[in-house]
Amino acid sequence: xxxxxxxxxxxxxxxxxxxxxxxxxxxxxxxxxxxxxxxxxxxxxxxxxxxxxxxxxxxxxxxxxxxxxxxxxxxxxxxxxxxxxxxxxxxxxxxxxxxxxxxxxxxxxxxxxxxxxxxxxxxxxxxxxxxxxxxxxxxxxxxxxxxxxxxxxxxxxxxxxxxxxxxxxxxxxxxxxxxxxxxxxxxxxxxxxxxxxxxxxxxxxxxxxxxxxx
Numbered sequence: 364x365x366x367x368x369x370x371x372x373x374x375x376x377x378x379x380x381x382x383x384x385x386x387x388x389x390x391x392x393x394x395x396x397x398x399x400x401x402x403x404x405x406x407x408x409x410x411x412x413x414x415x416x417x418x419x420x421x422x423x424x425x426x427x428x429x430x431x432x433x434x435x436x437x438x439x440x441x442x443x444x445x446x447x448x449x450x451x452x453x454x455x456x457x458x459x460x461x462x463x464x465x466x467x468x469x470x471x472x473x474x475x476x477x478x479x480x481x482x483x484x485x486x487x488x489x490x491x492x493x494x495x496x497x498x499x500x501x502x503x504x505x506x507x508x509x510x511x512x513x514x515x516x517x518x519x520x521x522x523x524x525x526x527x528x529x530x531x532x533x534x535x536x537x538x539x540x541x542x543x544x545x546x547x548x549x550x551x552x553x554x555x556x557x558x559x560x561x562x563x564x565x566x567x568x569x570x571x572x573x574x575x576x577x
Contacts (some may be wrong), residue, residue, distance in 0.1 A: 364393070364395070364398060365393040365394065365398045365400065365401050365402075366390060366394040366402075367401075367452060367454065368452070369431075369449055369452040369453075369454050370390065370394075370402075370405055370454050371394075371475065372429075372431075372449075373405060373431075373447060373456060374386065374394075374405065374475075374479055375474060375476075375477055376425055376426060376429050376431075377407070377422060377425060377426075378474070378477035378478065378479050379477065380418065380425070382409060382412070382418070383409075383480055384407040384408060384409050384418075384458070384480065385407070385408045385409075385410055385469045385480040385481065386405065386406070386407060386408075386479055386480065386481045386482065387406050387407075387408050387481075387486070387487060387490065388402075388404070388406035388482075388487065388490070389402035389404065389406070389502060389506060390402050390405045390406060391406075391481050391482050391487055392487060392506055392509070392510070394481075395470075395472050395481045396481075396487070396510075396513075397484075397509050397510070399505075399506075399509045400502070400505065400506075402502075403454065403455060404454065404455045404456070404457055405454060405455070405456045405457070406457050406459065407422075407456065407457065407458050407459065408459045408460075408461040408482075409458070409459070409460050409461060410461050410464070410465055410469075411461070411462065411464065412461070412462060413440075413441060413460055413462050414441055414460050415441065415442075415458055415459070415460045416440050418458065419443035419445070419458045422443075422445070422456070422458060423435070423445060426445075426447055430449070431447050431448065431449045432447070432448040433445055433446070433447055433448075434448075436455070440460070441459070441460040442457070442459055442460070443457075443458045444456070444457050444458075445457075445458070463526075463527055464526075465482075465486060466485065466486050466489055466523045466526060466527065467483045467485055467486050469481055469482050469483065469486070470482075470483055484510055484513070484515060485515065485516065485519070485520060485523075487506070487510065488507065488510045488511075488515045488516075488517075488520045489520045489523045489524050489527055490527065491503045491507050491510070492507065492520055492521065492524045492531070492536065493524050493527050493528040493531055495507075495536060495539055495540065496528065496530060496531060496535055496536060496539055499539075499543055499548065501545075501548055501549065501552050501554060501561065504545075504561055504564065504565065504568075505561070507564075507568070508561075508564045517568075517571060518571070521533065521536075521571075521572065524536075533572045536572055537569055537572045537573060540568060540569050540572070541569060543565065545558060545561050545565055546562065549561060
């Protein structure tokens with residue numbers, strides 16, 4: 364597990380909140396599936412909901428009751444970002460209402476004597492592919508590469524992605540990948556030594572995407 368002590372504690376403190384949340388994104392991979400990298404954030408999704416205004420205040424109250432400093436960064440009916448600080452460590456906790464149904468049901472995973480719901484590796488792979496349409500983040504490409512290297516079914520994920528994002532297609536994904544200046548992005552992110560590796564995977568991904576186009 365590559366979650367920090369504070370990240371792990373936040374998950375433990377928030378276990379049992381109703382309705383239940385699901386851990387997804389990089390923290391699900393770092394903490395429960397791959398342990399291939401660290402992450403600065405925790406992404407907690409409430410699947411099947413359009414709003415979480417009735418939930419995020421309880422989240423903040425639980426964390427404060429445990430002695431953690433909590434500051435609201437931004438919020439809307441469907442989203443709230445909280446900065447949580449304790450003992451010199453900081454983590455951003457993003458709370459998200461996710462009305463789109465899951466591809467697969469989440470897994471109940473043991474964590475510090477409690478159980479939390481965690482998105483499956485396939486669910487995260489699908490979400491990461493969809494994320495490439497809307498942002499140019501190296502962490503998404505790194506996660507996709509790690510998931511595929513660990514047995515993730517890329518073709519199945521490409522087929523499932525339109526169920527999560529109606530704008531997803533092989534053509535649009537290929538367009539986003541092709542125009543990505545990866546070497547510049549890698550240098551800007553302090554990952555210059557991985558630029559060639561990431562370019563090779565991007566090119567492989569482009570070939571596989573093109574092969575699946577109608």
